[in-house]
Amino acid sequence: MAWKRISDAVIRRLPLYLRVLEEVKDKQISISSQELGDMAGVRPALVRKDLAWFGEFGKQGVGYDVEFLQDELRKILHLDEPIHMALVGVGSLGHALARYHHRRFMEDPIFTIKLVALFDVNPNLVGATLDSIPIFHPDEIAAVVPDMDVQMAIITVPSDVAQETGVALAQAGVKAILNFAPVNLEIPGNVHVANADLSLELQRLAYYIGT
Amino acid sequence: MAWKRISDAVIRRLPLYLRVLEEVKDKQISISSQELGDMAGVRPALVRKDLAWFGEFGKQGVGYDVEFLQDELRKILHLDEPIHMALVGVGSLGHALARYHHRRFMEDPIFTIKLVALFDVNPNLVGATLDSIPIFHPDEIAAVVPDMDVQMAIITVPSDVAQETGVALAQAGVKAILNFAPVNLEIPGNVHVANADLSLELQRLAYYIGT
DNA sequence: TAGATTGTTAATCGATTAACAATC
DNA sequence: TAGATTGTTAATCGATTAACAATC
Known part of the structure; x- marks a missing residue:
């Protein structure tokens, strides 16, 4: 994970994704890079590329599981503990x-x-x-x-x-x-x-x- | 001047230069892109390129007149009037x-x-x-x-x-x-x-x- | 299966840096 | 004049976008 320095531009967008996920988590199970990008003001290709730096979080044909992605992003940003x-x-x-x-x-x-x-x-x-x-x-x-x-x-x-x-x-x-x-x-x-x-x-x- | 859209990255550095100029204006008449860059945390070549978007403000072999550059930057940022x-x-x-x-x-x-x-x-x-x-x-x-x-x-x-x-x-x-x-x-x-x-x-x- | 959407590669775009001729 | 430093061009670097094979 930390074997390659991740650019500041990428890190800066993660809290944005987190905010979107929090907003939709009661309404839907999964979310596509298209929808996540629309709501965060980021192109879908960039959403996928950003997330791919940290792992394979999505499912082809389906998208990303909202709660799972939320958990993963929290871990990445160290927001999973106080x-x-x-x-x-x-x-x-x-x-x-x-x-x-x-x-x-x-x-x-x-x-x-x-x-x-x-x-x-x-x-x-x-x-x-x-x-x-x-x-x-x-x-x-x-x-x-x-x-x-x-x-x-x-x-x-x-x-x-x-x-x-x-x-x-x-x-x-x-x-x-x-x-x-x-x-x-x-x-x-x-x-x-x-x-x-x-x-x-x-x-x-x-x-x-x-x- | 406004014939070509100036990137946000450039605009973001201008107030930084302004702050440096304010700091040195009582101590020196002119300042080189080297010194201005050092104090603002920007490479000298980038300082020259940033300023060159708006005009030719410097003198070869001398640098930039501190007060003149201050005035010019203030005009560019609309800070020359309330x-x-x-x-x-x-x-x-x-x-x-x-x-x-x-x-x-x-x-x-x-x-x-x-x-x-x-x-x-x-x-x-x-x-x-x-x-x-x-x-x-x-x-x-x-x-x-x-x-x-x-x-x-x-x-x-x-x-x-x-x-x-x-x-x-x-x-x-x-x-x-x-x-x-x-x-x-x-x-x-x-x-x-x-x-x-x-x-x-x-x-x-x-x-x-x-x- | 058919449709949708991922992860990834290659292409593009833009910003920074290095180099140097011009010139104060 | 000699030294210093600009403005600018070309080279490099990094980030974004487009495209698509893989696959759920």
Whole structure:
């Protein structure tokens, strides 16, 4: 399976397929690459090629068994068991994302990524909880991350401390980071960083108001 | 200039270059594609190719004049004059994004995308303001958008009303939408939609915790 | 069996990189 | 002038699409 590196473009579409499968799972037993593609906004040939990287999940003349494919995709994305996540920087954005994520987690039983720890330098927050999630000082990252088995993190700290925050998380054992700070993080080791810089996205979109 | 469609991959890198230029503009007069590329995380040849789509901005043996290139990139991205933006759905996420964006706008004079109107169905919010930005009922989109010259919008409404919200915005004349709802919007006309679905991003990242 | 749909191969398309003549 | 660096062309690389034999 992991003998060949699978491109990021492929991985990016798997959660899209997962969303479609969840939507149709009560209505039908199987789904064709045609239908799955239509609903996900992807060409059927590409759907088949994407899935074929991981195994032979379909049946000729029939399509893919919805629940089986759902299970397989969950396994591939490590969503078949709980994932622990931390969030560093409980400012206005961090606070909102924490609450938003927590509500999502509570409402949707198949959403397995759980926020278990928050970090902030504000002494008024340290020691308190938000939606019953404990808030620690960032100095405790090295201790808390292994302790709570945290594997992913969201960074919502100010730009000037984003880099050191990323490094601290990586050294503590975090494997994937979603970074909202408007800086390009340079993280050592094989830690995957995804950027979710709102202002960059808006500036990019501005291009299209003139077409 | 617009005689040939410029690929989205190119447009996506322009704000990155803009950020680098802003960072160095007090320290140096000109910058080479090598240095610009290093700081933006892009190969120098690609930097030159990207910029060459829009004109001949550099000087052989010297590089690019920082302020001149900044001006040109701002013009290309329509960031040389104020852009009015609306946000629909003042729930916890929308509320936080509005405040976050507003602070960014106030602090950073070169950030020209201004949030001028909020929309929400909650009668306790309609008629009030947030950071002095007025909150309207979504029924008023058709009237307010042309009135206030709104060109971009952020959607943070619940999934089940995201599609109709998008259509209403498009019909009112909005040209670009940043959608945080976990649905694939089908918007008529040449409206550009970018998705910023947090849960999709996290599910994608989860793949990398096992590598 | 006949019809449908997969998994896979080959063809196409598009984006990135390397190389270099032009020239500041 | 000599050195540096652009803009552009050709080569490479990777991702998507079309086509179809295999088979449920």
